[in-house]
Amino acid sequence: MTSRAEALLRMAEAEDTLRAIGAGEVDAFVVADEGREHRVFTLATPDRPYRMFVENMHDGAATLSSSGLILYANRRLAELLARPRETIVGSPLATFLAPGGGAGLDEVRGPGGLGTALELELIGVDGIRVPVQVGSSPLFVDGEQMLCLTFTDLSVHKVKDREIARLGQAQAERLAELQVAQAALTQQATHDALTGLPNRALLIDQIDQAIAGCQRSGQFIAVLFVDLDRFKQVNDTHGHAAGDVMLRRVAAKLVAALRSTDTVARIGGDEFVVLTAEVGSQLHAVDMGSRLLSELTRRPAAAADEERIGASIGISVSAGGRGTAESLLNEADTAMYEAKSLGGQRVSVFDAALGRQVRRRSIARQALQSALDDHRITAYFQPIIDLASGSAAGFEALARIVECDGSITPPAAFIPAAEESGLVVPLGAQVLQIALTEASGWSPAGTVSPLNIAVNLSSRQFEGGDLAAEVENLLDMTGMPADGLHLELTETAVMDLHVDFLDQLGSITALGVQIGLDDFGTGYASLTHLRRLPLRFVKIDQSFVQGLGTENEDERIVGAVIDLAANLGLRSIAEGVETADQLHQLRELGCDQAQGYLFARPLPPADVEAAIQRLADPTHC
Amino acid sequence: MTARPHPEPGAETDEDFHLTLFVSGASDLSARAIAHARQLCDGHLRGRCRLTVVDIHDEPEVAVSSRVYAVPALVRTRPLPVRRVIGDLSQTGHVVSMLLLLRAEDTAESLA
Numbered sequence: 001m002t003s004r005a006e007a008l009l010r011m012a013e014a015e016d017t018l019r020a021i022g023a024g025e026v027d028a029f030v031v032a033d034e035g036r037e038h039r040v041f042t043l044a045t046p047d048r049p050y051r052m053f054v055e056n057m058h059d060g061a062a063t064l065s066s067s068g069l070i071l072y073a074n075r076r077l078a079e080l081l082a083r084p085r086e087t088i089v090g091s092p093l094a095t096f097l098a099p100g101g102g103a104g105l106d107e108v109r110g111p112g113g114l115g116t117a118l119e120l121e122l123i124g125v126d127g128i129r130v131p132v133q134v135g136s137s138p139l140f141v142d143g144e145q146m147l148c149l150t151f152t153d154l155s156v157h158k159v160k161d162r163e164i165a166r167l168g169q170a171q172a173e174r175l176a177e178l179q180v181a182q183a184a185l186t187q188q189a190t191h192d193a194l195t196g197l198p199n200r201a202l203l204i205d206q207i208d209q210a211i212a213g214c215q216r217s218g219q220f221i222a223v224l225f226v227d228l229d230r231f232k233q234v235n236d237t238h239g240h241a242a243g244d245v246m247l248r249r250v251a252a253k254l255v256a257a258l259r260s261t262d263t264v265a266r267i268g269g270d271e272f273v274v275l276t277a278e279v280g281s282q283l284h285a286v287d288m289g290s291r292l293l294s295e296l297t298r299r300p301a302a303a304a305d306e307e308r309i310g311a312s313i314g315i316s317v318s319a320g321g322r323g324t325a326e327s328l329l330n331e332a333d334t335a336m337y338e339a340k341s342l343g344g345q346r347v348s349v350f351d352a353a354l355g356r357q358v359r360r361r362s363i364a365r366q367a368l369q370s371a372l373d374d375h376r377i378t379a380y381f382q383p384i385i386d387l388a389s390g391s392a393a394g395f396e397a398l399a400r401i402v403e404c405d406g407s408i409t410p411p412a413a414f415i416p417a418a419e420e421s422g423l424v425v426p427l428g429a430q431v432l433q434i435a436l437t438e439a440s441g442w443s444p445a446g447t448v449s450p451l452n453i454a455v456n457l458s459s460r461q462f463e464g465g466d467l468a469a470e471v472e473n474l475l476d477m478t479g480m481p482a483d484g485l486h487l488e489l490t491e492t493a494v495m496d497l498h499v500d501f502l503d504q505l506g507s508i509t510a511l512g513v514q515i516g517l518d519d520f521g522t523g524y525a526s527l528t529h530l531r532r533l534p535l536r537f538v539k540i541d542q543s544f545v546q547g548l549g550t551e552n553e554d555e556r557i558v559g560a561v562i563d564l565a566a567n568l569g570l571r572s573i574a575e576g577v578e579t580a581d582q583l584h585q586l587r588e589l590g591c592d593q594a595q596g597y598l599f600a601r602p603l604p605p606a607d608v609e610a611a612i613q614r615l616a617d618p619t620h621c
Numbered sequence: 622m623t624a625r626p627h628p629e630p631g632a633e634t635d636e637d638f639h640l641t642l643f644v645s646g647a648s649d650l651s652a653r654a655i656a657h658a659r660q661l662c663d664g665h666l667r668g669r670c671r672l673t674v675v676d677i678h679d680e681p682e683v684a685v686s687s688r689v690y691a692v693p694a695l696v697r698t699r700p701l702p703v704r705r706v707i708g709d710l711s712q713t714g715h716v717v718s719m720l721l722l723l724r725a726e727d728t729a730e731s732l733a
């Protein structure tokens with residue numbers, strides 16, 4: 001091109017520029033600034049802030065001509081398409097839409113479609129699809145309908161949606177699991193697994209609520225403490241599975257016998273509690289207890305082989321909201337023990353008298369505890385006379401408390417409390433030690449054989465599991481020959497013996513120690529027990545002995561026991577012999593040994609030697 | 622003249638027009654200029670045109686090197702000589718005559 005032509009062109013362009021500026025057709029200028037960034041000057045317009053906003057907004061934005069050309073694209077749209085803006089502007093939008101997307105856009109453009117949102121897929125530079133939500137609004141410029149579009153990136157949202165859906169699903173599942181677990185935990189925390197009945201925690205809650213209700217209404221509520229008699233035997237004899245069956249049967253019977261408004265709970269091994277809020281009086285509650293007892297005991301004809309269920313029921317009644325759940329339960333428990341101590345299979349009500357008795361026992365327990373702590377336990381010794389020779393065969397050790405003032409408290413004052421509280425275990429151990437220590441020092445002068453020492457044993461002393469070792473240890477320490485120790489078990493203690501306890505008894509007899517049955521005839525020991533236990537002697541209860549000479553029946557019983565003992569190879573020992581007549585009769589009936597005030601009262605250790613000497617004299621009786 | 626960064630080698634003929642439209646952001650004038658440039662490419666120059674749009678805010682140096690100082694401006698980089706049309710591109714007759722006259726001599730004559 002010639003310079004002339006070139007110059008003409010430049011001039012024409014300059015004129016064109018001036019004309020355009022004059023006509024308002026130019027809106028920006030670029031000024032070259034060598035060595036620095038070129039500067040752009042824009043003619044400010046009132047809508048510039050909006051342009052800035054659109055330019056910088058987070059969503060893609062575009063202006064579309066009526067023919068679908070992109071007249072404007074903001075930065076974000078270029079980012080979404082991953083293309084330089086200059087390749088976007090001026091191109092039809094359809095170029096950047098996934099196949100079929102344009103049709104959707106036509107709908108947007110169509111009548112009524114404006115302003116609606118549409119989901120489309122943009123195609124990026126590498127064919128990557130970007131899901132977008134397209135918003136549209138019309139724009140009229142010089143009579144031409146253009147379209148302003150916004151593109152909201154859904155890929156992040158879609159990922160998030162999927163994530164949320166996934167999390168939501170997982171969370172919902174977790175929540176459901178938690179709810180199930182929570183329900184199970186609640187059930188577990190408030191119900192007994194074996195019977196499905198409410199447990200102690202739920203029962204206490206319900207009693208408290210019932211008490212609160214009574215405070216408003218002034219009505220009665222009753223708590224019935226049901227404890228099965230000799231349940232341990234069922235477990236021991238028939239196994240725990242049989243025990244569980246029995247517990248479930250008892251639960252079912254109680255539930256069936258009660259109204260739906262009553263609560264039945266299982267709060268321990270064989271302990272059930274009934275809470276009833278609809279009793280009119282204490283008498284009413286006793287009727288209810290009696291009815292429950294007969295329901296429990298009743299055996300359907302078809303189930304004659306079932307183990308018979310016996311129970312003791314203790315009742316506590318609260319009027320007008322008196323007491324607390326714990327106090328009512330304690331009272332009912334106390335009444336239940338009363339029922340049990342009276343032989344079981346009966347109903348007892350907690351009343352003021354029982355309360356006093358409990359308080360007395362509580363005082364006795366405290367006194368015993370302090371005596372144990374202060375080593376104020378001692379033993380008195382009552383001689384046991386060999387009826388053939390008339391001399392002392394041995395002594396029975398009997399526990400005593402030496403009070404602080406020096407007075408002596410007899411066992412009747414503290415043995416019940418000792419048994420009930422478990423203090424009988426340390427008490428028994430101390431008495432055993434004292435007895436063996438004393439007996440090992442006795443000189444059997446004038447006697448045919450060494451003197452024996454008889455000591456009472458409580459079934460609770462077996463609970464530690466190492467009674468045999470304890471006995472062996474004491475025998476070693478004191479040097480007392482094992483066959484000189486005679487341990488006496490009451491019939492009631494024998495009833496309570498577990499299989500495990502029988503094993504311990506076996507270990508004790510293996511040492512050479514003799515075991516005998518105390519107070520024979522007063523309890524429930526059967527011939528089975530006599531056969532099952534490794535017994536060497538039986539002691540005939542003083543209540544029978546005292547009837548000798550006056551009651552023919554007692555004479556027959558004592559005679560029968562002596563014969564029975566002889567036939568089983570057991571020694572018979574009569575207790576509570578007070579008169580020469582009784583002694584004569586016992587000799588006639590063939591009794592082996594006897595003890596009682598006739599020979600001597602229980603003696604303090606210091607008097608034992610003298611008694612031995614006196615009893616060795618054949619003229620003493 | 623700086624080549625645009627998106628050549629398509631092998632696809633060009635002597636008759637191809639390379640047009641670069643310089644605009645200023647998202648202004649009305651820019652939008653209209655784009656629309657008109659596209660019309661031109663799809664109309665008179667259908668099948669023979671490659672259009673590139675440059676925002677002078679993004680790439681002022683491209684404008685300067687193309688000796689474009691006021692926008693909108695449409696620049697013909699090919700075929701030579703380089704031609705520039707400033708302002709409204711809607712006067713298609715004028716624009717077409719400015720852009721389509723191939724030789725400088727012809728242009729000079731037309732202008733004379």
